[in-house]
Amino acid sequence: MLEVVILGTGNVASHLFKAFSEKENIDVIQVYNHNKESLKSFSNLTNTTTNIQQLKKADFYFIAIKDDVIAEIAQQLNKYKGIILHTSGAVGINRLKHTANYGIFYPLQSFSRNTTIDFTEIPICIEANSAENLEKIKTLALTISKDVREVNSEQRKALHVAAVFINNFSNHLYAIGAEICNEHAVDFSILKPLISETASKIQTLSPYEAQTGPALRNDHKTIETHLAILSNKHKNLYREITQSIQDLHGKEL
Structure with missing residues (x-):
């Protein structure tokens, strides 16, 4: 069982939560957001927290938060051994360099909260700081999409x-x-x-x-x-x- 923590409650975070929650081999064990109100829709489905220092140990941490705070959030996750991922199309992988294991998990799609999306058809662009981590990210991505591609930050x-x-x-x-x-x-x-x-x-x-x-x-x-x-x-x-x-x-x- 792969354990996932999602940081963020916006459109991308919500669709990732739904896609992962539908898979038997993936458990979204926690959702984080600094705003307690935004966590209400997740509180009956999994553990939630507004304290980033109280994140659970997991295999993957998804930073699905606005681009300009990705680096700041990542720096606060440097104590975790799980793979730290961000989901942005415009932010380079080097913003995560203060963590031990990190990479990119970018679903190339437009997300609206109340729109139903078939994740199996969405291309997921991945990148990692090591070949081992890339393989782990690829395995995770293939559980929800049949189109997973290795794409570097400039691409x-x-x-x-x-x-x-x-x-x-x-x-x-x-x-x-x-x-x-x-x-x-x-x-x-x-x-x-x-x-x-x-x-x-x-x-x-x-x-x-x-x-x-x-x-x-x-x-x-x-x-x-x-x-x-x-x-x-x-x-x-x-x-x-x-x-x-x-x-x-x-x-x-």
Whole structure:
């Protein structure tokens, strides 16, 4: 039985807790957070604590807390022999160097607390300070995911930036699209099949090959029509993305 302590109660921590708790060979023996209120949803499921000096002995300690306090939290765990892991995409492994055994366990996915996620489909990027620890982390990761990859800190940071573009930025564009629809009394839901088709295409085509639209066609009339419809706050963004598409595909406005 592998014993796990989770530090944090946010979205990533909550989904990890659920994924591990469903496995017979893993026991989440404790959840830590400095805020007692945030521990309420875990208190009937496992031991909880607000005192980081009272963590139980475990095989793995997951730091699933905001990036800017990872190093500070890790320094307080240097007395433990278990493997100290953080779950951030943007923080290097060296932030854990004050501990004896450490590594990375980065699930490459967007987590919302009330969304059901199949963890078996989530890529987990792992890294460690030794070959032995890497093997232990891999064994743990494979209990909840069928896609586990060794990725170093620089590669993981690049993946995180790429993920921001394809997830966070694209969602912001959905929000702008919804705003445009609302301004013109159109139901945004009419665009949902298009969103699904766009996401589906890159399962068989590269994003470069899947590109369509007036920017790719160098369709000046349509571009000018769109700019005329848009409010001033969206015109510059439209122009910049149009130019970016044309730069990538060797077109000229």
